[in-house]
Amino acid sequence: MLDHELINRTLGAALRTGGEFAEVFVEDKRSSSATLDDGRVEELTSGRDRGAGIRVVVGDTTGFAHTADLSETGLRNAADAAAAAARGGGGGVREVAVTPVDTPRTNGARIAPEDVAKATKVELLSLADAAARGEGNAITQVSARYGDSRRRILVANSDGLLAEDDQVRTLFSVSCVATGDTGLQTGRESTGRTIGFELFDEADVEDMARRAAGRAITKLAARPAPSGAMPVVVGPGGGGVLFHEACGHGLEADLVAKAASVFAGRVGEEVATPLVTLVDDGTMAGEWGHFTIDDEGRPAHHNVLIQDGVLTDYMWDHLRARKEGRPSSGNGRRQSYQHLPMVRMTNTYIENGSDDPADIVSSTDNGIYVAQLGGGQVNTATGDFVFGMTEAYLIENGEITEPIREGNLIGNGPEVLTRIDALGDDFAMGSPGTCGKDGQGVPVGDGTPTLRVTSLTIGGTAA
């Protein structure tokens, strides 16, 4: 994407004020999306973002600047600004010579989205609309969105690293509104993969639309969610976001370093029931949180964070790892060239257990079965987290019975990890997500088998 000599000169300029480490991150991203709402294809949007972010590290201080101007002058100005921001004061000239790392530079997309006619993308939206509306008159509104992006990145740094990646992602979602005597209810389905347009060979948008519509219709008859602490069974795939919030964030080394995590200083300790093995894995080809190299040029890793209940490691970016004298775990990510990288999750999941999912439900006297979760949030310092239930049912005498209306679940990460008493053998990945941290969003995946938490607080209105 950029001439190697130009990269070397830019890194040299960035180090002129005595920086110990300098990095150039170049990104060229094209996105396109199309939305359908209110019965018609509303608008197609396409965009291009291209630029470079340059950071310089001196001691514990990072200076950062970015530019959309990739000329020698533009890069030089950004390098000067980053160097001034870091202000080491050492001065002197340091020569840098980067060496390309042999990373596979072809993306995994079989059908590049840019090669697909816009009319073909638009047709998917209309198919989804018709399928959802076909579920009955109760469906009063449908919106659908198609999106794809191709993101080429280049990372070079003063350690001599030079790596490139080409990331293609494709996404489709459908949301429905159902109207009934009790008001309005909503249902949603989405799929997203780090692949090209071949996504639609495996994802049937009409099926997705029917499922979203069914969810909204089911909820019209739902009763208010109960409130208070009770057992919660989470269905396969649906539980991933629970672990993303409950412990994933608390295992990010930047938060651990500031003691802003309940898991700080606990490596080697038993933090969960022995049933739990928690993994963060950027190498899962095709998954929404997949990449070949992270946004600091490090290869994606398969990182076991909790093994049989014992905390084994945190997730690391370059800065935090360097301070500890260890390698990065490939978790340095950023939203765009306009952002500094930080420790972020990729695909976070709980490995299969050995219980029969049907037995997990039938051995639960009274509680909640959550089939689909919405978004969540955690306070990493206290471990308290919340997440929304978007499809949930009562469990009465070991059977899944009536649907309940939406509500939040609240719990505490470390406590939940010790309260998992059943883990199924039906592992599935969940819906594609966008993880927000310090105002930056990055694509993440998650997954779990069916599992039971002996006690979580349900935030319903039925007291």
Place this chain on the structure above:
Amino acid sequence: MPELIDIATRVVGWAEAGEQVEAYVVHERETEIRAYEGEVESLTSAESQGVGVRVVVDGRQGYAYAGTLDETVLRETIQEARDNAAFAEADEFNGVAAADGVAPAALDLYDHDLAAFPTDAKVALAIELERATRAADPRISGIESAEYVDSIGEAAVANSEGVVASAAETGCYLSAYSLAEADGETQTGFGFSIGRGAAELDSAAAADDAAERATRLLGAVKPPTQRLTVVLDPWVTAQMLGIIGHTLTGEAVQRGRSLFADRMGEQVGVAELTLLDDATNPDAFTATIVDGEGLATRPTPLIDGGVLQGFLHNSYTGRRGATGSTGSAVRGGFKSGPGVGAHALALTPGTRTQAELIAGIDDGLLVQGVAGLHSGVNPVSGDFSTGAEGLRIRGGELAEPVREITIASTIQRLLLDIQAIGSDLEWLPMSAAGVSIVVADVTMSGA
């Protein structure tokens, strides 16, 4: 660099016969400084610009954007938007905004001193904020973040129907997230100070808030589930108003996604409830003189004396609803076209302070913070359930802190169950002002 308004006008000049074109051009400079342990942890200096182009042909609309104002790219962008329009379906209400004769308010939202404020002084503010937060209370055990952020931005909109407008705004803030510890238990709190210029920032106040919010939660317990009266802190009310504002948009109403559809003129809240959206109020940090389509902003009454009075409209929903735009087009930057939303929502305040409101409650809960609001409120059905933390109220006084609870009701009931609105109206770094409100009969779920 050339004036943004000239760039926008030039792009619009490329419109072909039968086309409507709108160009939105932005330029922004930002500084973000994070302090940690008395040093600069990171200093980001950023300058960015971009353009978003909307083309409407025969009722079909297309959009394209680019993160640069390079001439060649501008040409490519309008061509891409034109190409996109060909694949969208026609909608008779599509179109750019037509000038409506409303003059922009005379507001000065640009602090010239901020542009000249030296980086060293910004660094000093961030470091002082961190020091003051650590020093505010002996139980403060750490700092998750202490930062100074500023932004100097200019935006211009022009369209082929003759709308040409631009606005320049500055803003800056200090914010601190603190950790407090006692008896092996950790709690967190935040504090901030915001202004158009650095002279308005108060690091001591931000530090005190961050320390107090964290320390007063120490010793929090998980209470049993019950229904009770809650007092929402201004910060929490403002977040709820943000969601309610979304349900009051013409878009949500016309697309069957608003619980307020078909309720115009009805009593939707208590008589004390009056809600206004007014981007021309200079006290609002989101104040702006022109909306995302270049029309002048103006005060828009939404609820008056509890009666639903109006909805927010951009030019599309204004045409479709035959009401005209209320100057409520909002844009999330140049990467997307104009949507519709509130700029600066505020409830008419009452006469009693938060302390006076609390004094009148025998058994209740002061909600200091909420978590997971984005996943816990369904703006279509009105159901809401959110994680919460705060302090119990017993016999008219604040009592023990509580945590790991949720509060739940519906937006519909919340507005009808308001018992009092406080006098403590405060503009916050979001598109709504905060004020304490007392709400009866909310479910608090705990153990």
